[in-house]
Amino acid sequence: MSVSLEVQKLRLALNRVELIAPMDAWFAPGQMHVLMGPNGAGKSSLLKCLLGLLPFQGKIYRHWQAGAPRTTAYVPQQIAFEATLPLTIQEYLLMQMSSRPFFLRPSASMLTLVEQLLERVGLEGKAQLRLGQLSGGERQRLLFAQALRRPCALWCLDEPMTGLDELGQAHFTQLLQELRDAGHTLIVIHHDQQWIHTYADQVWEIAGGLVGHSVLRPALKPCVPERLNVMQRVGG
Ligand SMILES: Nc1ncnc2c1ncn2[C@@H]1O[C@H](COP(=O)(O)OP(=O)(O)OP(=O)(O)O)[C@@H](O)[C@H]1O
Numbered sequence: 001m002s003v004s005l006e007v008q009k010l011r012l013a014l015n016r017v018e019l020i021a022p023m024d025a026w027f028a029p030g031q032m033h034v035l036m037g038p039n040g041a042g043k044s045s046l047l048k049c050l051l052g053l054l055p056f057q058g059k060i061y062r063h064w065q066a067g068a069p070r071t072t073a074y075v076p077q078q079i080a081f082e083a084t085l086p087l088t089i090q091e092y093l094l095m096q097m098s099s100r101p102f103f104l105r106p107s108a109s110m111l112t113l114v115e116q117l118l119e120r121v122g123l124e125g126k127a128q129l130r131l132g133q134l135s136g137g138e139r140q141r142l143l144f145a146q147a148l149r150r151p152c153a154l155w156c157l158d159e160p161m162t163g164l165d166e167l168g169q170a171h172f173t174q175l176l177q178e179l180r181d182a183g184h185t186l187i188v189i190h191h192d193q194q195w196i197h198t199y200a201d202q203v204w205e206i207a208g209g210l211v212g213h214s215v216l217r218p219a220l221k222p223c224v225p226e227r228l229n230v231m232q233r234v235g236g
Helices: 043-051 089-097 108-120 136-148 166-181 193-199
Strands: 003-014 017-027 032-036 057-064 072-075 154-158 185-189 202-207 210-215 230-234
Touching: 003 043, 003 185, 017 043, 017 057, 017 202, 017 210, 032 043, 032 166, 032 193, 043 154, 043 185, 072 136, 089 108, 089 136, 108 136, 136 166, 154 166, 166 185, 166 193
Parallel strands: 032 185, 032 202, 072 154, 154 185
Antiparallel strands: 003 017, 003 057, 057 230, 202 210
């Protein structure tokens, strides 16, 4: 149920400035990979390259294991919603989960699904809040709920703990561990050294355009590309 990423000679330059010098990497499946480094080092940009959202030089391949849903979840860095947007959390999620025309009443089963999603991220009872009314932590929870709405094998999260209180951070840490334990591959940007040391399996540290790599917990069953069955090229 997993996916790995193979990166070959990836180089990223923005405005003619080299942000990431040519790098090779293998993001092993079923592991929690953490991207770390100082502000402006290029973590979000590298994550966007891995997602195919930013042009880069070099090659990135996704190797999907048999049975893995070939979908990727992306939890972006904090976004702001227009304060006057007349849309509730429930409507926002329903729009993404159902092809039913917006002006028709949603089905009871879909409303239950939304309620379950909100419970998973600690937003129970807040379905009727408008997007523009959400606090930073509530927005972060909604972004996670949005990503959880469908099965994904690859999870890319850009500073998912931003704005969360202590309980929220523990809750999200638990969610991330559950996803990893279910065999999914996670790539998470995070700054907290203690958290990284406790929960990361592999660390990719970006500084001065170079990417350092350390393995804190090797995969129990190392997976080589030959055993993976579908290869997909990403952007580039
Ligand atoms: N589309 C773009 N065009 C030009 N420069 C960009 C673009 N996106 C980001 N940058 C620049 O690239 C550098 C790296 O940005 P990036 O957001 O990847 O850093 P980061 O490591 O995620 O930082 P932070 O920890 O502050 O979130 C920054 O100096 C930023 O201004």
